[in-house]
Each structure stands twice: as C-alpha cells, then as structure tokens.
Amino acid sequence: MKEILLCKCGELVLKGLNRHKFEDRLQKTLYWRLKKIGNFRIHGCQSTVYVEPQDGEADMDAALEACRKIFGIVAVARAVVCEKNIEDIKAKAAEYLREPLSRVRTYKVETRRSDKRFPMTSPEISREVGGYLSDVYEHLQAQMDEPQLTVKVEVREEYAYVSAGVLPGAGGLPTGTSGRGMLLLSGGIDSPVAGWMMAKRGMELECVHFFSYPFTSLEAKQKVMDLAEILTHWAGRTTVTVVPFTHIQTEIRDKCREDYFTLIMRRMMMRLAQRVAEKRDCQCLITGESLAQVASQTVQALGVTGAVCDMPVLRPAIGMDKEEIVTIARRIGTMDVSILPYEDCCTVFTPKHPQTKPARDKAEDEESKLDVDALIDEAMQGLEVVTIG
Numbered sequence: 001m002k003e004i005l006l007c008k009c010g011e012l013v014l015k016g017l018n019r020h021k022f023e024d025r026l027q028k029t030l031y032w033r034l035k036k037i038g039n040f041r042i043h044g045c046q047s048t049v050y051v052e053p054q055d056g057e058a059d060m061d062a063a064l065e066a067c068r069k070i071f072g073i074v075a076v077a078r079a080v081v082c083e084k085n086i087e088d089i090k091a092k093a094a095e096y097l098r099e100p101l102s103r104v105r106t107y108k109v110e111t112r113r114s115d116k117r118f119p120m121t122s123p124e125i126s127r128e129v130g131g132y133l134s135d136v137y138e139h140l141q142a143q144m145d146e147p148q149l150t151v152k153v154e155v156r157e158e159y160a161y162v163s164a165g166v167l168p169g170a171g172g173l174p175t176g177t178s179g180r181g182m183l184l185l186s187g188g189i190d191s192p193v194a195g196w197m198m199a200k201r202g203m204e205l206e207c208v209h210f211f212s213y214p215f216t217s218l219e220a221k222q223k224v225m226d227l228a229e230i231l232t233h234w235a236g237r238t239t240v241t242v243v244p245f246t247h248i249q250t251e252i253r254d255k256c257r258e259d260y261f262t263l264i265m266r267r268m269m270m271r272l273a274q275r276v277a278e279k280r281d282c283q284c285l286i287t288g289e290s291l292a293q294v295a296s297q298t299v300q301a302l303g304v305t306g307a308v309c310d311m312p313v314l315r316p317a318i319g320m321d322k323e324e325i326v327t328i329a330r331r332i333g334t335m336d337v338s339i340l341p342y343e344d345c346c347t348v349f350t351p352k353h354p355q356t357k358p359a360r361d362k363a364e365d366e367e368s369k370l371d372v373d374a375l376i377d378e379a380m381q382g383l384e385v386v387t388i389g
C-alpha cells in the first residue's frame, strides 16, 4: 500500500497575489527538510501539499514529525492512496487502518469530496465505508459524537485518500516570507521561545550571543548552540554570532554606578546586536523580554534599553506570563536544555538593588565614563560566526 502525507496550508490561501510566493517558500522548505529523511516528491494543489515517498526506504514517521514542524502547515494527515472507486477505498481503509481501529471501540467516517464528478456524495461514501468497516471489525461501533477515532476519506483530483484523522501542524507562515530577524539568544527559557514565535510568523532567524568567558563557561556557550540547533528544526538553517563581551562587562563593573550595571550592559548588547544584524542583513532585533519579569524589563528600563536602537525591537513574549512561556518551551523542545544550570552573563555582575525606574540621561552619564565606541569596535573585531543546521 502506498502512503502519502497530506499537508494542509493555513493562511496561505488568504494571501491573494502573494500566494505564489508563499506556496513556493513552503515547497522549498519541505524539500530541504525532507531531503535528509528520504526521497520525496513534493507537489501542491490548492490548499494541500502532497508529500509522496518515491521508494520504500523513506522513513514516514520522521517525515511526519518534520512536516509538523514546518510553519505554514496547519494540519498533516498520513494517508493511504486509493484508486477512485468505492471498492478500493473500502478495501484499503479496512487494511490500512487495522491497527488504529483495533485500539478503539467507537468511530465515525468523514468524507470530503473535492472532485464533484465522483458518482457518490460525501454522506454516501461515509455510510458505505463505515458499514464495511463495521462488517470487517465486529467490535466497532459507529458514534457520531466524539468517537475515539475519526476515519477521513478525501476524494481528490487524481486519487482518493484514507487516514486515521489529521494531526495539528505548526501553523503560522512559511519561513522566509516575513524578512529576517536577529535573535538575542541567551541560554535562558525566554529567548528561544521569542525566536520561535517570530519564526512562526514567517521570519528567518539569525542569532547573536554575548559571551563572557571565563565568567561564563564553555558549557554555557554550547548550551546556546544546542538551543539554536533545536530552533533549526522549526525555522531552518541559522547562524550564531558569538560576541566577546568580557571586557565590556568588566569596564562597566569598574566604572559605572552599580544600580545601572544591568541596564548599561543591556544597552551595549542592543548596540552590538544592531551592528551584527546590519552585517547579516536582518531588519529587526528579537529579544525574550517579558514586561516586569526582572528589574531590567520594567517599561522604563525597556525604554532606556531600546533607545540605542534604530531598528525595530520585537519582543513577542512581552505580554506573556512565565508559565505561558514555559508551556511553549516544552512544546518546541527547548525547555530541557534551557534549564541546564550554566550561568548567563546577565547574572555575572547583578547589582543588589537594580534600578527599576532608570532615566535615559542618567544612563548616558554613566556611559560617558566608558569609551563606548572603542568597546563596540573591539567586540566587533572578535566575532565568531557558527552555522547551524
């Protein structure tokens, strides 16, 4: 029996003239992600993209998982391909669904017929297939409300397809349809989630990490690489630009007033992130900040921090509670890495009483004690760019 994945596209269909661009990006993404898994033919029609294995070698479990992580796909059905006649549909349904049907008692059949030339209506097909399944599997009982399993029959242009239901996909928009963002990636819980949220809206990601060796360890840096790698399963290939940050931090510690430490450090990060973003063709910065989560994320602090950037700073987690962020982190697979206990540079010289209502002029006064331009230039000389995925 020949299996196939039917990937249902979401918002794509709404995009009018841009639709072709969206479909094209989606197909390219599918091609690149599935290339490693096996030999698949990918072709699209209306709101469904077909992923068809070309030989018996293809790992369909892995392909299904990969498709469920591709933005722009709202649902995926793993289905068996049937000839467009009711006898073949019935026979294949009974054989293909043997295992899932053996695990349930109640079921129903739902049919969608996009080829209106097919000689039976959707309700007729559902009744016929349902009746046949009940005959073959005597333990089964048809139930219209909340059955344990919904068998889906789709009658399309060339073939009909039968599946044990559809699984939710990642939703969002295809990667590469909404520009490119520079994610400030720490080893924490929030920033990978923030990157994922923007990638979901079609943004390509690049990452920047500020590294304060030896105050932060090589393990901390590896952790950031591991997080970036997990993000590639969703957002595709990325880079991590590692910026040497030790000298900047010790200068701040030695010369600035303590309650402004974190704030000035954050302003330095934003300046550098913008420089790296320009270099790498990004149109915005992305951070994992969440309103009032820590002293440097009060609305006043965000204002003083963001004031050094001309680029838009996207903060998709700004209105989220920690719990909501953690739920996403678990779902996308970054949580277990994020909670490994290596310190980030933000926790290296934390003031005892950080400013929660900083003023921009005071921050500027403190910064006048540093040679900001020279420190930025020095850090920009020491960039290390790692490609991931």
Ligand code: ATP
Pocket (backbone or CB within 6 Å): 183, 184, 185, 186, 187, 188, 189, 190, 191, 192, 208, 209, 210, 211, 286, 287, 288, 289, 293, 294, 296, 344, 345, 346
């Ligand atoms: P996270 O969980 O993402 O680390 P956080 O709540 O710990 O966030 P902070 O550590 O104050 O908050 O950092 C706020 C944001 O600044 C982070 O979400 C991240 O985008 C960025 N950031 C912090 N530290 C670094 C770093 N070492 N390298 C790159 N970006 C960083």
Ligand code: MG
Pocket (backbone or CB within 6 Å): 186, 187, 188, 344, 346
């Ligand atoms: Mg942090």
